[in-house]
Amino acid sequence: MARIAVIFATTSGQTARVAQHVVDVLRRGAHSVDAIEVGDNASCPPLDGYDAAIVAGSVRMGKFQRRLVEVVRAQRDVLHRKRTAFLAVSLSAARKSEPAKREVKETVARFIRETRFRPDAILPVAGALFYTKYGFFLRLVMRLISRLAGGDTDISRDYEYTDWKALTHFARRFSASLGIARAQALSS
Template sequence: MKALLLYSSREGQTKKILEFIDKELSDYQCDLVDLHQITAVDWDSYDKVLIGASIRYGHLNKLLYKFISANLSQLQSNKVAFFCVNLTARKEDQGKDTPEGSAYIKTFLKKSPWQPPLIGVFAGALYYPRYKWFDRVMIRFIMSMTGGETDTTKEVEYTNWEKVSLFAKKFAQM
C-alpha cells in the first residue's frame, strides 16, 4: 500500500511530524512531499493521502487553499486526512488540541470547500534562535500574551508524540 504525505511547513515541525507518521505507517510505502513544490498528484498511485499544514500568525498558507481548490474532486473521492500544527494546541487542558476546540480548524472548515473525514490538531515547536529578527520579536510578543515561553535563546517542542501516534493509527484504519 502507498500513502502520500504532503506538508506545508514553515520551520519544519509539520514535516517532522509527517516523518514520524511515516515510521508509524509500517504497512505503507510513503512519499513525503512539500505541498509548495508539487505541481500535480497522481491520485491513482496512492491508497491514502495525508496533508499536514502549519499556522503562522493565525493563518494557514494560501497555497494550501489553492491546492484544495485545484484538487477538490480528488480530495472528496479519495481517502484523505488533514492535520494542523500550531502553538495554541499546546494548551491541551483547554481542548485547543482538538478539532472541536481549535479556532484554526473552525476557520479552515469555514474557508475550505473540502471537509476532511479525519482531522488532527498538534502542538508545534518554538525555534526562537532559528527565526529572523522580526519573527522572533512577533512570536515572543504573541507568546507573552498567551502565557507561553518568551526566552528567545530557547527551542521548545510542544508536540505530543503519543497523540500523533494515535492519529497515525486512525489514518491507517481509514
C-alpha cells in the same frame, strides 16, 4: 498494503517533522507512503493513484499556507474519493485555554471553508517555537505573543510541544482504518 500520500506545507520546519513521523509510522504498518512537500510553486502531483491521503499544514497569523489551500482545493474531488485526514499544526494546539481551543477550531474551520475539503479525521497538532531560528524582530514578536498567552519566553532556546506519542497513535489508527475500509470493500 495501501498507497498513501502525505501532503504537507511547512514554514519553519516543524510540519515537515510531523509529516515525516507519520510517514515512518505508516511505513512500519507496511504501507507504501510518499511524502509530498507543497513548495512555493504550489504544485502537487495528481493524487488519483493513492488509496488514502493525509494533509498537514501549519498556522501563521491565523491561516494555513496559501499554497496548501490551493493544492487541496484543486484536488478536493480526488481527495473525497479516499480516506483522508488533516493535521493542523499550530501553537494554539499546545495550549489548554478556552481562547486557544477556539482559535484552533476557527483556523481549521477557515481552512475547510476555503478548500471545501471534508477530511474523515482532523487532528490539531502542537507545533514548536524556534526562537533561535527567527530573525531579531520575529523573535521579539513571538516572545510577546507567547508571554501574553502565558507561554515560554526564553529566547535563547527553542521549544517543541508536539506530542509524538499522540501522533503515533493517530497514524496507527489511520493505518488500521485502511484495513477495515479494504475489508468492507471486498465483502460488499
